[in-house]
Amino acid sequence: MTRSITILGATGSIGTSTLDLLRADRANWRVEAVTANSSAEDLAALAREFGAEIAVIGDERHLPALRKALDGSGIETAGGSKALCEAAARPVDITVAAIVGCAGLAPTMAAVEAGGTIALANKEALVSAGDILMSAVRRTGATLLPTDSEHNAIFQCLAGSDVTEVRKITLTASGGPFRTLDAEELKTVTREQALKHPNWDMGAKITIDSATMMNKGLEFIEAHHLFPVGLDRIAILVHPQSIVHSMVEYRDRSTLAQLGPSDMRVPIAFCLAWPRRMKTGLDPLDLAAIGTLTFEAPNEALFPATRICREAIEAGGAAPAVLNAANEVAVDAFLAGQIGFSRITALVEATLARYSAAAPATLEDVLAIDAGARACARDMLETSELV
Incomplete structure (x- = not known):
């Protein structure tokens, strides 16, 4: 029996591995939606290859390029955060939530609110909004399969x-x-x-x-x-x-x-076939x-990150969302050459010490905390406090 699937973050590492598995089992899968942040040409190529119903680009600046690449294909196109959430909410047998970072939080929540089965590969959704997300899972009857x-x-x-x-x-x-x-x-x-x-x-x-x-x-x-x-x-x-x-x-x-x-094809395959199993083509x-x-x-x-995370979840409230936001800023700063490797966790810990907010009750609260914590972390970078 053919099963339907949406892949949020189709051009990333998890999305690529998921599509590798689908290629080996094409007859049993129908791709509903594929999304990416900015890789319009790559997304268009995947949408054409798998005959997706819709391709959605998160960064609307790349929507014209996506439309051009899919011109004449009959594949629907859309762009922006609202379109990502709408794609995530489409009824399918399984949604792979693989958008990296806090950008994946709202689409993941949209899939949960739709009451579907979600192969969850976006860890930030649970880190930043774990209580809210799990409450929605219980309320809607959605199924979370950890990926x-x-x-x-x-x-x-x-x-x-x-x-x-x-x-x-x-x-x-x-x-x-x-x-x-x-x-x-x-x-x-x-x-x-x-x-x-x-x-x-x-x-x-x-x-x-x-x-x-x-x-x-x-x-x-x-x-x-x-x-x-x-x-x-x-x-x-x-x-x-x-x-x-x-x-x-x-x-x-x-x-x-x-x-x-x-x-990663092993855990992804487990989620795709759950409650059964499927071949992966990997060596034993x-x-x-x-x-x-x-x-x-x-x-x-030497590696205090695990302690910092443990203390954040013990503190609860806004702390996990602050931690996640600060870490995303710190990693970006390291990759851009702004800070040294050892300063990544230092910036996270400093942001946790400096920025505080009330415990989030809604997704909007989490996103507001995320924005505030990012601003705090970036301010410390700009003032060279953590360089």
């Missing part, structure tokens, strides 16, 4: 078990490319070095977050919302080989772990060739 490799692994390890049976959830982390460096060496890390992840092929923002360990801190917050076992029962463990993607320990002391290749794990799996505690003295 991050770690949360997808936890979802698989739970396999329908009651979370009250869980003693501990362990998120594994590669440790990034710099886990063996000291404080002085971290100060000299370059943009090019930080963008070379040892195990995963990801977009720039997520790759930098992995290098600072912020990615794992954000995933800690996500796990808190997705799997409500209590903050004290969620742990982080560095696993450099990235073969064990996460673990769940039950109260009988049995621990289940999900193992797989370091390829060869544990004999891998030989050794190692684990170590995270070094929060």
Whole structure:
């Protein structure tokens, strides 16, 4: 039976992997909508290839280019944030929410409000607006399928078990490319070095977050919302080989772990086929060739991001949204050469200390907090406080 799909963020890393899976199973999928932020020509090519009903560009300045590229195709075009949300709300069997950053928050919420099944790859939605998003999920009956490799692994390890049976959830982390460096060496890390992840092929923002360990801190917050076992029962463990993607320990002391290749097509395929499974075309794990799996505690003295994230979710209120906004500003500043690698988390922590707001009750509140926190972080950059 043919299933329908919308891909929010079709030209990004997750979107590209999703489309790779669809290419291998074309007869069973109908693409309703594809979106991108500014890559009009790439988006048009994908819309034509998959026969999408509509292609939406987030940055309206690129809408003329999208229309030109799709002229004569019969594919509908639209642009802007409202159009993204409208595309997200279209009735389909599954929506892949893969827009990076806070820009994906409103479209993800639109998909949830429509009561659909969402393969959630936008971590910022849960970090910035976790309580609001999960409340909407409960109210609308929407289904969230976690697509991050770690949360997808936890979802698989739970396999329908009651979370009250869980003693501990362990998120594994590669440790990034710099886990063996000291404080002085971290100060000299370059943009090019930080963008070379040892195990995963990801977009720039997520790759930098992995290098600072912020990615794992954000995933800690996500796990808190997705799997409500209590903050004290969620742990982080560095696993450099990235073969064990996460673990769940039950109260009988049995621990289940999900193992797989370091390829996002595995968790994406799990979501696309859920509650069944599908072929990915990937090579199987060869544990004999891998030989050794190692684990170590995270070094929060050198990589404080996990501590900062834990403290933010413990504080609650506006803190997680402030953290997320400040981190996006800090990562952009590092990629632009404005600040050094070690100053990314310093800017985040400084913004959390300086900017405060009331706890958000609506999506509009979250977006207002996000805007205020970004302005605060940028002000510190402009005054050279964190350079």
